[in-house]
Amino acid sequence: xxxxMQIPQYQHVQEGEDFTTYCNSSTTLSNIQWYKQxxxxxxxxxxxxxxxxxxxxxxxxxxxxGEAKKNSSLHITATQTTDxxxxxxxxxxxxxKLQFGAGTQVVVTP
Amino acid sequence: ETGVTxxxxxLVMGMTNKKSLKCEQHLGHNAMYWxxxxxxxxxxxxxxxxxxxxxxxxxxxxxxxxxxxxxSHLFLHLHTxxxxxxxxxxxxxxxxxxxxxxxxxGPGTRLTVL
Numbered sequence: 269x270x271x272x273m274q275i276p277q278y279q280h281v282q283e284g285e286d287f288t289t290y291c292n293s294s295t296t297l298s299n300i301q302w303y304k305q306x307x308x309x310x311x312x313x314x315x316x317x318x319x320x321x322x323x324x325x326x327x328x329x330x331x332x333x334g335e336a337k338k339n340s341s342l343h344i345t346a347t348q349t350t351d352x353x354x355x356x357x358x359x360x361x362x363x364x365k366l367q368f369g370a371g372t373q374v375v376v377t378p
Numbered sequence: 379e380t381g382v383t384x385x386x387x388x389l390v391m392g393m394t395n396k397k398s399l400k401c402e403q404h405l406g407h408n409a410m411y412w413x414x415x416x417x418x419x420x421x422x423x424x425x426x427x428x429x430x431x432x433x434x435x436x437x438x439x440x441x442x443x444x445x446x447x448x449x450s451h452l453f454l455h456l457h458t459x460x461x462x463x464x465x466x467x468x469x470x471x472x473x474x475x476x477x478x479x480x481x482x483x484g485p486g487t488r489l490t491v492l
Binding site for chain 2: 271298299301309310311312313316318356360365366367368369370371
C-alpha cells in the first residue's frame, strides 16, 4: 500500500538549534498524525492535522499540513535534550488503519 | 501512563516454546491493535479488533494467534517462533477503528527468540 516517507532518517541537532523533519506522500492524505517515541519507550500521540494548510503549535513544536495534503512537517525550535526520540508521522489508509512512516530519529548534543 | 498495560515487559523464548502476550486497556475504547516494531523498520500493523471482532489480519504468519475476549483485553499467542520474530510488540487502543482515531500505545513487550 501507499506509504509515507519521512526525511531525514536521522537528525543530529545541537541543543538550542532548530530543525525540521518532513513527511511526504505520493497520494492525497485524509489526515496525518504525529507520534513521538522516546528511547526505550512507546509511541505517544502528539497531534492530528486534517485541513489543507493547517498549522498547529505545541510550545516549541510547529506542525504543518501541506496545501495539497500530500506532505507534513514538524519544526522544533530551540531544541532541548528532552526532544530526543523518534518522531513518526502516520497516515490513514483506505480502510481507516494507521500506516506509520519509518520515523526520524533525533539526537541532541548538549 | 496511557491507560494501556502490557505484560510481560520482556520475554525470552526458544523456538519450540508457547507463550502469550497480554494487553489491557482502561480507557473504555472499542478497538485494540497489535503492532510489531523491529529495528530499522516502520511500525507494522499485525491485527485489529473492533468490538471484539477481528477486522484486520495483515498477512501475519499463523505462528501468531490473537485473541480478544472482550473490548478491554487482547492477547497474542506465540507458537514456534523464529529468531527474526524478535522485536518489540506494541499493543494500542482507540475509541474506534475509524480514520483519525487517536491510538494510545502500551509500553510494549520486548521479545527475544533464541
